Amino acid sequence: MTGIIVRNLSEQLVDLVRDRILAGQVDVDRAIRQDALAAELGVSKIPLREALTRLEQEGLVRSRANRGYFVRELTIAEAEEVYALRLKLEPEVAALASARATEQERSAAMQTLAQLDEATNAHGDGVGAFNRAFHLALLRPSQQPITTTMLERLHVLGERYVRKHLEPLGRDQRANDEHSQLLESWLARDVDAVRERMFAHIEQTVLDLRREFHGAGNLDG
Structure with missing residues (x-):
């Protein structure tokens, strides 16, 4: 049962963060502040990082070594x-x-x-x-x-x-x-x-x- 709850949380975070990005509510040129975002959403950084990894696979964000995750620019x-x-x-x-x-x-x-x-x-x-x-x-x-x-x-x-x-x-x-x-x-x-x-x-x-x-x-x- 615990696994189902964790998976649901992860899916919800993917949807929440995706919606914010698509609505233009996350700056393109600044690293996503994972501490602040996790606190705002009331979750730990671990499931948030998993959600960001999923969104990187979708092509909405990219990770940069030692700098974190960024929303991909429009080109x-x-x-x-x-x-x-x-x-x-x-x-x-x-x-x-x-x-x-x-x-x-x-x-x-x-x-x-x-x-x-x-x-x-x-x-x-x-x-x-x-x-x-x-x-x-x-x-x-x-x-x-x-x-x-x-x-x-x-x-x-x-x-x-x-x-x-x-x-x-x-x-x-x-x-x-x-x-x-x-x-x-x-x-x-x-x-x-x-x-x-x-x-x-x-x-x-x-x-x-x-x-x-x-x-x-x-x-x-």
Whole structure:
């Protein structure tokens, strides 16, 4: 029984620290203060260090000898790689999922989009998490568990880029419109339209990110 409790604690810490990183609440250029964070979360440093090791495996943090753990910086090179993989995998998986989705899964997708719209309109935290949840709701019914797990990891890596992508005024509304059209095709089980709209949606994000990184002078990746 003790092992189950410890494992649950570790999983909870991974989720908690991941959420903070994805929300931009952990500085990129400073070592994560493990003593302070462990005290704040009410845990010892051992499970926290285990959680940070997991997040390093996920690609969100990196360890530096004698300096500790740091949140990985955003780079155009990483964005290009993440979104290139999504372009190869996600349109086809979403199309397959649209054909296989049950009524319960279709209802869940509609509810998740409604939550995403609400978070976007409120301009508050959590838009990235709801965006990820919406995309995964369109993917999981594919019954392709290995590919879906790979895409879920790509969405985690890409979530901070989603926040950067939505910073310019007006892009959040455009994203809402694209999501609505995508869900409409998905619910209609129009696999060709789902494939095309998902590809165009992801591709547009890449184009926007390139402009933002280039405009900021961050070209070296």
